[in-house]
Amino acid sequence: MDMRPSADGDSIWEAPGTRSLDEAVFYTLAYADVFSYPLTLGEIHRYLIGATATPEAVADALVRHPEYAVGNGCYALPGRADLVERREQRSRVAATMWPRALAYGRAMARLPFVRMVALTGALSMANVSAHDDFDYLIVAASGRVWLTRLFIIQMVVKRAARCGDEVCPNYLVAEHALALQERTLYHAHEVVQMVPLSGLDVYRRLRAENRWADAFLPNAAGPPSFAVPLSSGGGAYQRWLEASMRTPLGTWLDRREMARMARKLSVLGESEELSVSPERCKGHVGAHGHMTLEAFMARVRNDPMSREQRSEQPSECQGAVRS
Numbered sequence: 001m002d003m004r005p006s007a008d009g010d011s012i013w014e015a016p017g018t019r020s021l022d023e024a025v026f027y028t029l030a031y032a033d034v035f036s037y038p039l040t041l042g043e044i045h046r047y048l049i050g051a052t053a054t055p056e057a058v059a060d061a062l063v064r065h066p067e068y069a070v071g072n073g074c075y076a077l078p079g080r081a082d083l084v085e086r087r088e089q090r091s092r093v094a095a096t097m098w099p100r101a102l103a104y105g106r107a108m109a110r111l112p113f114v115r116m117v118a119l120t121g122a123l124s125m126a127n128v129s130a131h132d133d134f135d136y137l138i139v140a141a142s143g144r145v146w147l148t149r150l151f152i153i154q155m156v157v158k159r160a161a162r163c164g165d166e167v168c169p170n171y172l173v174a175e176h177a178l179a180l181q182e183r184t185l186y187h188a189h190e191v192v193q194m195v196p197l198s199g200l201d202v203y204r205r206l207r208a209e210n211r212w213a214d215a216f217l218p219n220a221a222g223p224p225s226f227a228v229p230l231s232s233g234g235g236a237y238q239r240w241l242e243a244s245m246r247t248p249l250g251t252w253l254d255r256r257e258m259a260r261m262a263r264k265l266s267v268l269g270e271s272e273e274l275s276v277s278p279e280r281c282k283g284h285v286g287a288h289g290h291m292t293l294e295a296f297m298a299r300v301r302n303d304p305m306s307r308e309q310r311s312e313q314p315s316e317c318q319g320a321v322r323s
Contacts, residue, residue, distance in 0.1 A: 003020055013136040024051040025061045029068060029077050030299040031185070034292055037127050038074035038083045045219055047192070049185065052218045054287060077299070082138070087127070094126035100160075101134050104167050105197035107156050110234035113141040113148040115175050118197030121168075124193045124224070133166035137194055139202050141242070142174045142279075146257040170283055175202065177279035178209040185296070186289040189218035196223055198230050254278075 027049040032039050039047070045058045053061075062068055062075060070081040084162070105117045121135030122128045140148035152169050160167040173180075180187060191213040196203040203223065207213075214221070234241075245253075255278075263278045265283070275282035 004095055015235060021051060021053050022058060022059045022064065024048050024053070024200070025065070025068070026303065027300070029075060030303070031189075031296050032241070033077050033080065033299055034295045035122075035125075035127055036080075036083055036086060037125065038070055038076035038080065038087055040073055041075070042225070043076060046224075047217055049216065050218075076253070090128055091126045093130055094123060094128050097123055097128060097132075097134070100163075100165060102197065104156055104160055104165075105136065108136065108152055108169070109198035110192065110238055111151045111155060112150065112234075112238055112245055113144040113151075114233070114238075115139045115141060115269050116202035117197045118194040118203065120170070120190060120194045124195050133168045134160070135168050135170050137171040137190075138169050139174075139175050139178065139199060139206065140172055140234065142176045143251065144254055145172050145174050145279065145281055146261070147254040148172060149261075150253070150257050173279040174279040178202075178206045180210055181275070181280075182289070183212050184289065184293060185216050186292050188213035190221035192217050193224065194262065196230065198233055200230050 025048070026042060028044050028047055029039065031049060032043075034267075040054065041059055041062065044062070045053070045055045048058065067078045068075040070076045070084050072084050074084050074087065076083050101119055101123055101159075105119060108114055109117045116139035118137045119135070120137050121277070122132055123134060138148065138152065149169060149172050157167045158168070179229075180191065190211050208230075256278060258278065258281075261281065263282075265274050265276060
């Protein structure tokens with residue numbers, strides 16, 4: 001596959017592949033620029049788009065492009081040196097939010113039917129402002145996705161709100177349906193950037209079920225390097241609560257909650273960011289993924305160097321990923 005725009009320049013890239021390592025580095029920095037986020041060498045290597053390469057090869061590519069160096073060990077598109085200070089400021093904010101993010105994640109992990117909790121969104125990359133929310137992906141026991149969501153809302157989300165925090169369990173999936181439906185560069189980033197807080201075995205299964213993301217970001221194996229100590233869940237108390245809810249009443253409550261949310265979301269119309277089914281609850285309001293990819297495409301179209309020029313650069317890329 002080749003990841004490139006169509007002739008009209010308006011399509012969203014949904015297939016990986018680059019012609020050279022220099023091109024892959026440019027795409028990686030262009031994608032990060034959508035989020036106003038400069039990258040370190042290690043981050044460029046991990047999130048390198050569409051190609052495999054060693055850290056040494058990536059470092060050599062950056063030497064060939066001194067215009068990407070913006071200071072403090074960071075790299076960005078030319079003219080974006082201001083992002084270094086912004087990153088440092090946001091990193092300090094993230095450091096104050098992480099203890100709360102861990103506490104909310106562990107609280108969710110102790111609830112009935114929760115099999116995995118992972119932090120997602122901007123905080124997973126330490127790219128947050130003071131009032132950003134806490135985004136999570138939750139894996140729930142099959143047949144209890146919506147009851148799990150109800151427990152999370154009542155026991156964690158509402159309590160966090162009283163403390164001034166917005167906890168968003170934006171994505172819940174059943175443990176038998178770990179393969180994500182969306183398969184774009186944006187969703188590949190969501191997969192590889194998530195930080196597991198509990199359920200490491202389930203996290204590994206989720207990554208295995210979504211190996212398509214490895215084609216987009218082939219260097220991003222395993223969780224991020226700053227992964228945190230994992231919660232062990234709720235133990236015997238959690239198992240007792242689950243047993244009490246594995247009843248016809250529990251099934252009725254799960255279906256009732258799903259129907260209630262379907263009615264609530266129906267007023268928003270159809271969107272790839274919304275999903276209501278027995279196996280899945282996706283409540284991303286707004287087409288954030290689509291807008292991110294469109295902004296990425298705009299940066300690529302505005303690149304002063306053509307694809308042909310980049311493909312002629314010396315490359316130590318260990319083979320662009322193709323299928």
